[in-house]
Amino acid sequence: QVQLQQSGPGLVRPSQTLSLTCAISGDSVSSNSVAWNWIRQSPSRGLEWLGRTYFRSQWHHDYKDSVRGRITITPDTSKNQLSLHLNSVTPEDTAVYYCARDRGHHGADYWGPGILVTVSS
Amino acid sequence: DVVLTQSPRSLSVTLGQSASISCRSTQSLVYSNGDTYLIWFHQRPGQSPRRLIYQVSNRDSGVPDRVSGSGSGTDFTLRISRVEAEDVGVYYCMQTSRWPWSFGPGTKVEIK
Numbered sequence A: 001q002v003q004l005q006q007s008g009p010g011l012v013r014p015s016q017t018l019s020l021t022c023a024i025s026g027d028s029v030s031s032n033s034v035a036w037n038w039i040r041q042s043p044s045r046g047l048e049w050l051g052r053t054y055f056r057s058q059w060h061h062d063y064k065d066s067v068r069g070r071i072t073i074t075p076d077t078s079k080n081q082l083s084l085h086l087n088s089v090t091p092e093d094t095a096v097y098y099c100a101r102d103r104g105h106h107g108a109d110y111w112g113p114g115i116l117v118t119v120s121s
Numbered sequence B: 001d002v003v004l005t006q007s008p009r010s011l012s013v014t015l016g017q018s019a020s021i022s023c024r025s026t027q028s029l030v031y032s033n034g035d036t037y038l039i040w041f042h043q044r045p046g047q048s049p050r051r052l053i054y055q056v057s058n059r060d061s062g063v064p065d066r067v068s069g070s071g072s073g074t075d076f077t078l079r080i081s082r083v084e085a086e087d088v089g090v091y092y093c094m095q096t097s098r099w100p101w102s103f104g105p106g107t108k109v110e111i112k
Helices: none
Strands: A003-007 A018-025 A035-042 A046-055 A059-063 A071-076 A081-086 A095-102 A108-111 A115-119 B004-007 B010-013 B019-025 B038-043 B050-054 B067-072 B075-080 B089-095 B107-111
Touching: A003 A095, A003 A108, A018 A035, A018 A095, A018 A115, A035 A071, A035 A108, A046 A071, A046 A081, A046 B089, A059 A071, A081 A095, A108 B050, B004 B089, B010 B019, B019 B038, B019 B089, B019 B107, B038 B067, B050 B067, B075 B089
Parallel strands: B010 B107
Antiparallel strands: A003 A018, A018 A081, A035 A046, A035 A095, A046 A059, A071 A081, A095 A108, A095 A115, B004 B019, B019 B075, B038 B050, B038 B089, B067 B075, B089 B107
16 A cells, blocks of 8 residues: 655745655655655645656656746655755645656546645745 | 546435546546557545545455546446445545546535
């Protein structure tokens, strides 16, 4: 059974970097048959897919254009986890952040419990 | 970018009756390989979304057969027959045929 557990600060100051970690159990971050995603949800923006990372002989990353340049998703094979870094945050980045696994085009079949991150001074 | 719209945005259903939710896309969701990647999720209050249907009509393990998906191209439907109390929550469609992947705004289902 795949389990995803997220961790990180619940409050980030504007212009700072939001950093979250997703610990994976029951699967491998470097599996060559799945990808690992970050998705966020807010009342104003709904569910928003941010990006993903996956290993197919080498690491690949896909990011949503609206956050490209601010977002980095990094796998850590030694700890079997992935990280999200989103810099230059504004209050519009306030959301519940989820990590999730997908098997390609079939969408996310396992989700973490979500972590609320508030951007406020 | 592909924009998904859902209707209705909220639905009040009597137990045992049926519910249908529409999801419309601004672009065809037929992928280059001929498959269509439209997914349905269900989210209960305070929980993460749970995938119900993938590739338009394939039910996930544990999803009852009274939940079904259909459609093609740009028009898709989720149907729930014999609605039960456990069906309350918000239903989202999502497309993974075109970058960036995108979600619909959600349809809230409650019991009348």
